[in-house]
Structure formats: structure tokens, C-alpha cells
Amino acid sequence: MLENRRTQVSIALGLSLCALLVGATVPVSQLSLFDRGDRSLLLQSEEDADSAVLALALLDPDARADELAILTEGGEKRDRLRARYLLAVDRLSRGQADGAIETLDGLEKDYDLLAPYILLQRAKAYETQGNTAKATETWQKLAQSYSDSPVIAEAYYTLGKNDPSYWDRAIAEFPAHPRTVEIARIRLKQNPTDRDLLLLVARHGIYLQDYGSYLERLVQNHGSQLTPEQWEAIAFGYWEKQDYGNGAKAYAKAPRTAENAYRAARGLQIDGKRQEAREAYRQLIAEFPDAEQSATGLLRLASLLDPKEAIPYLDRAIANFPDRAGDALFERSRLLDSLGSNTSAQQARQSVLTQYSNSDAAAKIRWNFAQERAAAGDYQQAWQWGQELGNENPDHELAPQAGFWVGKWARRLGRQEEARQAFEHVLKQYPQSYYAWRSALYLGWNVGDFTTVRPLTPQVVRQTERVVLPAGSDVLKELYKLGRDREAWNLWQVEFTNRPSPSVAEQFTDGVIRLGVGDNLDALFMVSSLAWRDRPEEREQYKILKQQPHYWEALYPFPFLDPILEWSRERQLNPLLVTALIRQESRFMPKIRSVVDATGLMQVMPETGEWIAQKINLKDYDLEKPEDNIKLGTWFLAYTHEEYNDNSLLAVASYNAGPGAVAGWLDRFGFGDPDEFVEKIPYPETRGYVEHVFENYWNYLRLYNPQIAEKMKQL
Template sequence: MNWSIAIALSATLAGSSAPLSTPLNSELNPNSSASASSLTSFGNVKPFDPLTFLPYNQRIAQLELKAKASEASLERSRSRLALANIYLDNKNPRAALAALEGLETEYPLLAEYVLLKRAQAFTQANNGNAARAVWNQILTNYANSPVAAEAMFMTGQTQQLLQKLPSHPRALGAALMGLSQNPQRADLLAHIAVYFNEYKAIVPLLDRLVNSGAKLTPDQWWAVADAYYDNFEFNKSANAYLRATPNAFTAYRLGRSFHRGKQIDAALGAYNRVAQQYAQSPEAPRALIRIMQIADPSQAVAVADRIVANYPDTAAEALLKKADLLQDKLGSPQAASAARNLLLSRFANSNEAGEIYWRIAKGHANAGDLKQAIASVQILTNNAPDSAIAAEASFWGGKWATRIGDRTTSRQLFEFAIRKHPESYFAWRSASYLGWPVGDLGTARNVNLPFTLPSIRTGLPAGSPQFQELYILGMNQDASDRWQYETRGKRSLTPREIFTDGVIRVGVNDNLLGIRKLESLDTIDVNATERADIKMLQQQPIYWQSLYPFPYWNSVANWSRERQISPLLVLGLMRQESRFEAQILSRSGAVGLMQIMPDTGQWIASKKGVSSYSLSNPEDNINFGTWYLDYTHRSNNNNSMLAVASYNAGPGAIGRWVESRGLGDPDDFVNNIPYDETRGYVERVFSNYWNYLRLYAPQVQQQITQLQSSSGNISGKRN
């Protein structure tokens, strides 16, 4: 098998109509964005190709060519600044200074950043006097720019930095320096709480601030509460939210803090206050749903009726919970049936209606009546095609149709899963059954499709023109610093700001928080207009490409080739294990990107004959992790599903499961894995693997596009 994966690059980069091919171990950028043709540009920002995925020499050559254009243009200015930034990253200050010469006049939008790079270049070149002169020039001409924060920090003006530019990342360093000299300074503790509440060691600082007796403002208490809450200190966050600025969000978070801190009576009271005082807010119906989760069943049923009467967007969820309570807790099957019928009649296209149809379908299947089960799935896919359960239901409907020999219906149901829910695990399973070259539960290891990495960047939906320009140039760290300056200290962000925040975090390898921010768009409480905006944002390729990036690509590619494992399967597993965080530690002590336990690391080292290694080093960790994934494959006859399950639960557990009931149908095997964690883990790893294929493999993209361009539903009717 040829383990070299072709990476097709834009033909325009080479000035040729033929695509380029790059070997598997080429340096690819994990942060490259979509092509201009496929990504909406927010605002009036012209696209640019920063070539960030190319090897260093090729990237330099391409940008130098653009930078040497005879006539001034935005393309030339952008190329010169991008080029200087690359030179600085590679410790070549002399070349950077040459690229920057006179650029501030040619490129006024980022003139202060030209000066910033010049000062950094002089610093790298050990020319302190020249660097100091440029820092002073920045302080004179751009005193209110975030670039001035760098100048203040470098020239020791930390107090001025804290006062004038308190939200700039450099201010965190200044505050910590001040605390090292006087640990009890409440003003510095409050500064960090307000502007840097994601600081990893913030909880002891918050404790010190709260115990200092300092008189905090309600907004400062809000910041303290958010930081405690995000660090799972729920009793402490409740105490802070009681003192925070009163609004629907802080009132709801007070209830959640009590709830998650297991103070149920206090939680009920707080949730009720949200519903009473902020009845028109998005948090009000969510608070009532929370009451249903923890109240006495009869009280919960009354709350459901209140939701149905006042909050139509949440009514279906309340009705299903009501029906389940009546059925399971209150022994009222007729009333439960009435609630379900009301749900199906008034909210037939909801997630909850889909859940009811799916329960009916599974009931028929368990009784052996596959025709009725398939008919129930068809009702689901026609009435609630966008429901969360529709992909799973249509896949299983396709399998049932295959079992009874109805190939037409099976194909229609499989295609539905791919067309309507292309990101789902069940879309991948459906594609496997349709014969697409995407592997299956047994063979994913061996999939070797060419894939492409888009490169052209366009604007993001929030942020200043300077931030947008820095992002488009691929100057991710400078863009991140600018974004933090513009948004830190804001107690709430709009969906567009959350989207932008997630994308730029992934751009600087803050993948854990970046991915979490983007995923939060599915769960935040917003009004109908904002929900529609979120749906539009989630259609942008950069949303999905940020959810599925390519960190540490060289190491992944090299070790995947060495082990003869699909690198996309490795990325899928790594994403699930660590969200690509090299230093992350699990509660059980697993280390790094592919979450290797120290004892397992020692065992792998003994098998490899290695005496010196560090699991916190990404190269060593990926080396050991891919070795172990290869080992779990070899231990299970190269069955990828068993190998992935073994990676999570251990080879012994998987061996016992197979021995006790056999392998049989692989989908049934996954469904019946006795460990909930491992069952979910297997689906998520393969879902990740599939999303890398669908986002970056042209052959898969083309097949999905063809399906989505066709009209009609599974009954042959036009939508």
C-alpha cells in the first residue's frame, strides 16, 4: 500500500493549471482556512493566501515573489508583513528588517504592527538602542493602540500598562509581576479576575481576593463568579453570583451553581426567581426545564404545562419530559399518551417528536416487525428530518431494509443520513454501507484517500479592521492578542463574537477552549434571531475546519506512516483524547495528546527499547500513542473498532466482551458495549475520523455534494 497521501494545493500558488502534490511528511498548517469561493467574507475584507501550510522554503519563495511586485498594492503590502513575521518566527531579524523597510507608509492600516515587528527584529538582533527608539516611537504615535502594550511591557512601564490597556495579554504578566512582589494586592487580584479569568492558576487568586475583604463592584463579583463556575467551584460561584450584577444570566447561573453543587432546595428557589423576574429572557424556559429535572414529579408536570403555555420554542422538550414522568414516575400511561400525542400534533418536526418516532421504531424492531420499524423511521425522516435522532434512525432503518432485502429503501435511508446530517457518525456508517471508500468499523486503519487543505483566508464575523487584517495574514498570535484586547473584560459575548473567539483560539493552538467555544453555540440560550444567526455561522467552512484542525501534523503524518495507520484516524483519536493539548493531564494521570498513562508509557518504552522519553513532549507522546494504537490493532486482527475500544477500555476488557458474546454485527457490538464511556468513545473517535474525511477529502466532498444537490425525501416526494 502506498502510504504517501497527496495534498493538493491551489494551482494558483504555482502559477500553473496543474495541482501540486506534497508528500505525507510535509509541513502543513493546522490553522488554514477555507477557499474564498466556499467561505463567506464578513465585512469588506479582501481575501489573502498566507501559504501557512507550505514548508518554510516554499512559503518564503512564494511570499517574496509577491512582495517584490513593482507596483504598490494591498497584496504586496500584506506579503511583506507576512514575510517579515515568518522571518522573525525563524530567528532571521536581518531579513525581517529588510522586508519591513518603509512599509508603515505603504500599509497604513497596520502601520503600528509594522513598527512592532521592527522593534522585535531589532531586539532579536541584539540592537537594544534601535529597539528602544522604535518602542518610544510606538508610545508617541500609537499610545492608545494595543501595540503600545508591548512597548510599555518591554520598557518596564507595567503600571501604565495596567491602567491604560488593562485587557491586553501583556497586562496579565504585569499583574503577576506585581503580585510576586506583594501577593495581597487586591487591585491586581481583581484585575486578573475581571480580564483574565481563564488563567489556569486563578482559583487560589480568587480565594485570596474574596478572603481579602476588598469591596468589589457587582461586575467584579460577576467576573469572580464566572471564573469559579468555569473551574467547577460551584459553592464558591454561588456565593459570588449572589453579589453579582443582577440579570437573567447571573440569576440562572446562580441556580446552576446551586444545582451542580447539590443544593437542590436553593437551586429550585433560584430557578423560580429566574422564571418570575426575567420571564421574557431565553434563560427563563431553560430554568423551568431545570426545575423539571429536580422537582417532585407532580410539581414537574405542572411546570411542563407552564412551559407549554408560555414558551412554544421549549414546549416540545417539556412535553416529552412530562410524558416520561407520567409514564415512569406517576403511573399514568393514558396521560402520558395524551402528552405524546399533543407533542406529535403541535410539534411534529421537533427533536422530541423525532425521539418518540424513534422509540416506536425500535419497539417494532425489537418485536421482529422490521417493516413497521422502517415505516416509523420514514415517518420520522419525513416529519422531523432535522431532529437530532434522525441520522441514527435512518441508518438503522437502512440496515433493517437491507435485512429484508429492500435495497431501494435501504439506499434512500442511508443517503438521507448523509445528505441531512453529514457531520454525524451515522452518516459515516451509511457511507460505508453504500460502498464509499471511507472504511468501516473493521478497516478504517487502512483508508488512504488524498485530501486537500484550503488556504485562502477571508474575514471573521467580529473584530476590528486591524484584527481582521492580522487574521487574514496568518499572523495568528498578533491577531489573538488584538482580539483579547478588544474583548477581555466583557461579561458576555454575542454568538458572532463566540464564533470568532473559538476560531482564533484554535489558530494559536488553544484547542481545548477554542473547540469548546465553537461547540457551545449549540447549547447557549439565545433568542430566535440569534439562533438563526448561529445556524448561518455553522454553515461556514471555517467553523468546521476549526473544529477539526491539524495540530502537530508533521509528527502525526510521520508516525502514522511508520505504523501504517490512517493519519485521519490518529487525528480523530487524538481529538477525542486531549483536544490536541500537549500538556493536559486527566484525573487518572493520563498525559498529553493521546492521553498515555505513565505505566503504559513505561511498558511501551520497554517494548521499543527506549530509555529516555517524555510523555509531555508532543513528539514522544505521538510516537508512543501511535505505537499503542498499532498494538491494539495487531492484538485484534487489525479490526479498527476493537482497536479503538481497546485504546479506551484496555485490551483485557475487549477480549472478554468478544469472548462472551462474539463479534457478530459490528454496529450491534458497539451498541452493546457495557461501558457507557467506551461506547460513546468509539462513536466519537470514528465521528472525528469521518469529519476529517468529509471536510478534506475531495472524493468524499464530491459524493456528499452530489447527494445534497438532489431533491426529494426518502418516500420519493419532493420537499
């Protein structure tokens, strides 16, 4: 039926939030949504903490106009300058060019950090007035006076409409600026096969919706003339767009590094070309026998071979790569099982536990043993294996699940104190996990259970300021703090020169800036995939970043808040549950479509949308419009709740898999223990979907609800 896939709200999060909230005792269900919190929590400098302007920066222009006007006349100097800039751009956005010009007059002399941007706004204001001469004069002044600022690409773009030499200068000086990419695209309409222009778009236009067509044109017309370095840029573009088959071909022609050789092989594997992938992995291993990519290559190659042929490659990984030996030995045990060598397989698993106790493979073995014993009713042995996993493999993705079930099994054994300790351990060590929510419930917290979560309307404390970005220039950071998201994004395209291998700070900055312009899918990927870093120094940087409130704010944003609140109230749904489901379905992308044409924020199938529209007598709607999509999607979510007596677990599962599948599971498994029911869902996609939706719900609750945030602090 439905398939899985801003308002200006920045929120006070995590532990910093809790300092304000000691003593709050109002029940979650009785609290109104989105009260404003202390404005200093997300700011990193004393100067910014005292800024009245930054408290207004993310409000609607109409909502802040009077306060900005007052601040232009009084207060601290930097606030006056910031207020004048924001007031001017607000007036310009409403077509009030005269007021904008007056407000900007002489501002660049004092506000030198944004001086070129002040000229940019002044030139736009003259254009709005229709004063072509003054506009041209200002554009020329911008181009002449601030030659080092990438924003002059805007001046080059406008001036180049009458003098093509300016467009040449933009291409030569600022090829990565979005205006320059636009120039290249315009010129390509006249000369569709120009190699240099196609290369410029290939390197700097990855954000374009039709980006792949430029790569295709470049490869078809100039493939034989491209250098290895140019092929590498093309390969990276294909990889970013998840076109792994073409990416593999391009990486095969790029400079021969271990990383490029690995991606050439991996791309072929993902593309379903098993024989070609096998050969590419063999080449990788032969050329770079000691590279870390070859360790992964050996495991990947083994997965593509028959068991007897695969085992020697796993033995090689065990012998040559100690960090991956546990994984290789575990895979070897699985192959031995398939060959009927059960004793040897068991010996291999025992070797994993004794020789590589901290490995991911050891965690998997322990969890398998724990599940087997629990299924047999031996909760004591299950508890022991779960405990051992938590002690030996605390960083593995299975650790929060094991920790939660250690608590459940302790309860079944009558050991209530040990159960409490286990649940608290999950909340302390894995606070972001689905199992932290389940643990909080068993500790008696008012967080909503599957059968009670629907009607809750949790209080959430919001913020309207932003932190200093961890990477980028001072100009970039100022634009971002002022809520000038598009201008910050344009500048970041020039400053972000290390896209193939960004630092932790750069990757996080990229994710946050993408959020600002609504590129939410890639934004959340950039932020969440920081967890994949495996180099020790990067792991440490990531751990530090995770302790900062703005990391979680970026992972759990609140776009489209107004229609979510409106239709959640209308459908009597918990707005955080609706937000959580939208985050899982679409990553807040209004026009996203699945391979089966599920559309928009709540991934409504066209035929389902038509059925709902008839039910609610909606004559005109567009599934790509947030308001319409949420209106229809929340109706269906309420419908699935009503079908299952307001059991949100079953309602969410039905939203993903359909009511027929859920009815079948109820017949097979019953519903005595909801946690066991989730574990038994036979569709891996739906089980993951259920856990992720409620994990999202829990994170919105724990980060933004004062009472839950305070309880987390007390742990």
C-alpha cells in the same frame, strides 16, 4: 488503559473544494496524503485571491525565505509590503537583526495598516542588536505616534521597566491587553492583595493557567467590598473555568437578572448541592415567572424533586411555556410511569405526539417506539416510527440515527430502493454525522468499514491560505491572514469586549484565533457550541456559517501533522483515524491530563506508557511531548487492532474501555451486525467515544479527500 477525553495546514474543504475535483477516480487506498490544492478556495476577496504572499504565510520561515525575497522586489504593491513584513519578522526570528532592520526601513509609510506593528518589530530588532538607545527611541515613537493602537501596550511594557508611569498608562488605557495583564501580575508579586490589580486579572486574564488563584485571592480579601457588577465578572470567570460551585456563589451576588439567577441555581446543582439548588430555582421562578430561564428552571427543579412534588412544576411549565411544553409533558409521563400510573403516562406521551409533534420530546418518544418494535423483530413498525421522526423532527440529534436505521430496516424488509434513498437522505441532510459515514458505506463508497479502515492512506487536499475573519478590525484580519497568530490573539483580547454574550461572528472568530495559538480545547468548544444557539436570528446566522468551508476547517484541524504521519506509517495505521482519535481524546492539547492522570495527545496512562516503552526499548520519553505521546499511543492503538484482527471498532472501543470489557461484550452480544453491536455497548461513554472517533474520521475524509468530496457534491 487509555482514557477518553501544526504543522501549517489549512485545508480546502467542503463543496468549494469539489469544483476542482470532477472526474477523479483513483481509489482512496492508493492515494498519497496531502497534495496541495488550488490556493484561491478559502479566500473571500479578489485582491487576496491573487496574493502570492498569502500562499506563503503559513509556511515555515526557511521554506518561504527565497520566494518572499523575490516578492519584495516585484509584483502587486500590497504583496510587496506584506512580503517585506513577513521577511523581516522571519529574519528577526532567526536573530538576523541587521537584515530585519533593513527590510523594515520606511515600510510603515506605505503599509499604514500595520504601521505600529512595523515599529514594534523594529524596536525588537534594535534590542536584538543590543542598541538600547535606538530601541528606546523606537518604543517611544510607537507610544507617541499610535496612541489608539493596542499594540502600544507592548511599548508601555518595555518602557515601564525603567519608568513605572508607562505601566500606569497601560493599565489605564489598555487593561485587556495581555501585556497589561502581565504587568498586573508582576505588581501583584509586590502587593498580592491589591484589589484593582486583582480585578483587572479577573476581568481579562481568563486564559491564565493559574487564573483561579487570582479569583480566590480577590474573593477572600475583598469579597465584602465588591459591587454586584464586579461579582458578575468574577462569576463569569468561574463559569468559564467550570468551577460551578464558586460560580453559583458569585452569580448570587451579581445583578439580579434571570440569567444570573439561573446560573446561581444551575451551578449549585452541578456542584451537587441539591437542597440549595432547589431553593435557588424556586427563587428564580418566583422573581422571573415569564423569563425563558424560568422554563428551564421548572424542568431542572422537577428533576430534583420526588415525583408527586415535581408534577405541579411540570404542569406549570406546560401551561406557561408552550416552547417547552412538550419536554415538560414527556418528563411528566416518565414520572407517572414511576408512580405506576401507566395509562396516564401513555396518554401524556400521546399528547406529546399530537400536540407537540415537532418537539424534542416527541422525537425521543418516536425513537423509543422504533427501537422497541425493532427489538421485537417488527421492522415495518420500526421503519414507520423512524420515518415519522425524520419527517416531524428533522433537526433533532436523533434524526441522523433514525434516518440510517430506516435504511437498515428497509433492507431487511427487502425494499432496496427505499434503503438507498434513506442512506442518501442522511448524507444530504446530516453530512457531518457518524451515521453519514455508515450510510456512505452502505451506498458502496470507498470510505473504509470497521474491518478495512486501518490500512487506508487517503489523499487529502490541503490549503495554506486563510479566510477573512467575520469579526474584528481590519488590522486583526490582516495579522491573521499573514499567520501572525500571537499578535492577532493579543489584539483580539482587547477587541473582544462581549465575552459573556458574543455574537455568532464573534464566537467563531474567537474559536479560530484560539486555534492559531494552540488553545485547541477551548477553540473547538467555541466553534462547536455555536450549534446551541436557539434565537431564530442566531440560528439563521449559524446555518449560513455552516455552509462556509472555514467553519469545518476550524472544527477539524490538523495540528501535529508530521508526527501523526510518521508514526501512522510506522504502525501501519490510517493517519486520519489516528487524527480522529487524538481529536476525541485530547482536542490536540499536548499537556492535558485527565482526573486519573491520562496524559497528552493520545491520553496515555503513565503505567501504560511505561509498559509500552519497555516493549519498544524506549529509555527516555515524556508523555507531554507530542512526538513521544504519539509514538507510544499509536503503538497501543496498533496493539489493540492486532488483538481484534484489525477490527477498528473493537480496537477503538478497547482503547477507551479496555480489552476485558470488549471481550465481555463480544461474549454477550456477538458481532453479527457491527451497527447493532455499537448500539448495545453498555458503557455510554464508550459507545459515544466509538461514534465520535469514527465521526471525526469521516469528517476528515469527507472534507479533505477529493473523491469523497466530489461524491458529496453530486448528492
